[in-house]
Amino acid sequence: MSQCLPEAQELQKIFTELGFTTNSPQMCALLQRAYKAARVSDTTVLLQGETGTGKQVLARAIHRLDKKRHSSPFITLHCSTISESLAESELFGHRKGSFSGALTSREGLFQAAKGGTVFLDDVNDLPLRLQPKLLDVLQRAMVRPLGADRELPIDVRVIAAANRPLEPMVQEGTFRADLFHRLNVIRLLLPPLRERSDEIENLILEFARRYASLHECVESLDPDLLEHLRTCRFGGNVRELENAVQRMLFNKTEGKSFTRADWLDQEMTADKDSEFPDELRQATNLLWLAMIKQEISLPDMIRQVEAELLRRALQVPGCKTRRELAKLLHTSERTLYYKISSRGVVNSQRRAAGDEDH
Numbered sequence: 001m002s003q004c005l006p007e008a009q010e011l012q013k014i015f016t017e018l019g020f021t022t023n024s025p026q027m028c029a030l031l032q033r034a035y036k037a038a039r040v041s042d043t044t045v046l047l048q049g050e051t052g053t054g055k056q057v058l059a060r061a062i063h064r065l066d067k068k069r070h071s072s073p074f075i076t077l078h079c080s081t082i083s084e085s086l087a088e089s090e091l092f093g094h095r096k097g098s099f100s101g102a103l104t105s106r107e108g109l110f111q112a113a114k115g116g117t118v119f120l121d122d123v124n125d126l127p128l129r130l131q132p133k134l135l136d137v138l139q140r141a142m143v144r145p146l147g148a149d150r151e152l153p154i155d156v157r158v159i160a161a162a163n164r165p166l167e168p169m170v171q172e173g174t175f176r177a178d179l180f181h182r183l184n185v186i187r188l189l190l191p192p193l194r195e196r197s198d199e200i201e202n203l204i205l206e207f208a209r210r211y212a213s214l215h216e217c218v219e220s221l222d223p224d225l226l227e228h229l230r231t232c233r234f235g236g237n238v239r240e241l242e243n244a245v246q247r248m249l250f251n252k253t254e255g256k257s258f259t260r261a262d263w264l265d266q267e268m269t270a271d272k273d274s275e276f277p278d279e280l281r282q283a284t285n286l287l288w289l290a291m292i293k294q295e296i297s298l299p300d301m302i303r304q305v306e307a308e309l310l311r312r313a314l315q316v317p318g319c320k321t322r323r324e325l326a327k328l329l330h331t332s333e334r335t336l337y338y339k340i341s342s343r344g345v346v347n348s349q350r351r352a353a354g355d356e357d358h
């Protein structure tokens, strides 16, 4: 197998093109293992690393490099936010009428990812009660949708990500040992950014290119800024660095090099932004770029996003009545009714099922 591996520089290029930038010799062994893992399409991979170290980006890169699975879906299960009551329907699917909100049949996540990859994000947060169910699916490669009378085979690769080491959790009894062993086939450890500070410069320049539309042409870093950054702790790792670069670009008015002053300036705006969660900031960046590119007005953009969120809410199983929907969205029934009717958001399945609430 080893003679089939590309050279270190070629590997760095391949992974950078897939969104995972790295240029330190220390990360070379990780890239080699990730590349080999991608080629073994049925092996489970466990990615371990602190928040923001690139587990999700690396998981996607592995999927894209997987010759057998790359053109099939990559589907993420967010284990930290999964609702225990809806988990089985989400994972395994359900047949129409199998519970009171099941107005139509629905494919579960393992079926939807057919031929591709299921990414178990934050697997360390998977509720203990759901762990044996997941283990059973992984071991037998079969799922039974709720209300179905027979099991269906599944064909997916599983990649799991943990932002805490799982062994101590197994010791404490908060993570099942059998599930841990099932997931821990090929383990890839992503070091925190403070342990690979030789990558900071390259990452900053990569992000400057990625977000060039916020401010053109930043091509270098002043040496005293680099020296300062080598001593930073970066609790949020690469994500923190990426956000800082976006703020620097956004604030920057002139010059082709990032300076220590740019860094201090972005730190001040970061404090103001700290209430704004990362996911929202990233989504807002994308919306902003789309809005500028497509010349959509602000009210139109807000209307489109709201309509799409409502459409998604209408598909949540077990959310049958307007009252349940209003509760899910933390809004009043009256507001919801107005928005759904005025935005042209109609759930045809529910209409067909005669749900007069919508």
Ligand SMILES: Nc1ncnc2c1ncn2[C@@H]1O[C@H](COP(=O)(O)OP(=O)(O)OP(=O)(O)O)[C@@H](O)[C@H]1O
Pocket: 019, 020, 021, 022, 049, 050, 051, 052, 053, 054, 055, 056, 057, 058, 161, 163, 238, 239, 240, 242
């Ligand atoms: N090596 C890298 N090259 C380029 N971007 C990276 C790299 N590592 C992380 N990032 C960026 O940092 C952000 C966080 O990465 P990612 O979501 O993969 O982290 P994570 O390890 O899954 O974090 P969490 O545990 O919080 O979910 C992403 O926006 C990604 O673009």
Ligand SMILES: [Mg+2]
Pocket: 055, 056, 121, 122, 161
């Ligand atoms: Mg993640």
